[in-house]
Amino acid sequence: MPHGPVEVGVGPWSGSWPSGPGSEVYDAALLAEGDRRNVVDRYRYWTMDAIRADLDTRRHDFHVAIENWQHDFNIGTIVRTANAFLAAEVHIVGERRWNRRGAMVTDRYQHVRHHPTVADLAAYLDTLAEPTALWGIDNLPGSQPLETTVLPRRTCLLFGQEGPGLSDGAREVCAGTFSIAQFGSTRSINASAAAAIAMHSWIRVHADLGGDAWRG
Structure with a gap:
């Protein structure tokens, strides 16, 4: 080659x-x-x-959650990104089965949990030793700009399906929703791209970037 x-x-x-x-x-x-x-x-x-x-x-203190009502092909890619940024856990909300092709086998190295509903996810987060806020990422009316928000160290970033975004049930249980600034003509960006941006926002604030700590 x-x-x-x-x-x-x-x-x-x-x-x-x-x-x-x-x-x-x-x-x-x-x-x-x-x-x-x-x-x-x-x-x-x-x-x-x-x-x-x-x-x-050495896992980080943030979690990632994805709603899975329509077997979104982005889920595998989000899991792969969560592995790259070393998320504490990945949570699949809704259908238990999801397309693993995009994960490129990284789900084997990541803790992946299933929850039937977002309410179940919220209840699970309440059982953790430290308070973990559930934050929705979606460009909804009233969402706060992610670019000017400092993510808390212990948080769970929740993403909706490609297209419809966060479900009504998800919006009800989230502590808040946060948007990613866009400047072009498209209504939304790809769900896996949005997840990568949000996770990296956490990394920039809380991860140890000194020396070779981030190189694995």
């Missing part, structure tokens, strides 16, 4: 296999056959359980 290697990842482990303290994170099959997964170099040859356990030691 003109712009990079033919294969993603690395081939079989070269030399003696890891042993001793810490070697339990490695997967024998990956060491023998190579690791072609879409993971950062830090996790090459690690088992899935070891990766998830390490991520759990």
Whole structure:
């Protein structure tokens, strides 16, 4: 290929296999056959359980929730972005089944919970050790501009379906709704793009950006 290697990842482990303290994170099959997964170099040859356990030691304090009433294809992409920004949990509200193709397997490294209704989601957030505000992201009349709002450290960002946006039930239980500024002719931006913008707004305020902390 003109712009990079033919294969993603690395081939079989070269030399003696890891042993001793810490070697339990490695997967024998990956060491023998190579690791072609879409993971950062830090996790090459690690088992899935070891990766998830390490991520759990440094997850951020924000949650992401998506309403799923029409099997929105954006859900998988939102899950992938939540993994990239290391959200505490992802919540699917409504239909339990969702299209995982866009997640690119990242849902295996992310805590994903299902809630039948937004009220159930709100009730779950109330059980957490620290208060977690439920904020809706939608360009609704009366929404506050996200660009001039400081997201609280402990928050759950709720996104509606592509097209209709947040449901009436969601609007009722949200502590507030927040909009993303747009300047062109389109009425709305893609739901997964809006989710990425909102998550990055949290990252800019609260994430540790020093050194290589963000490189995984």
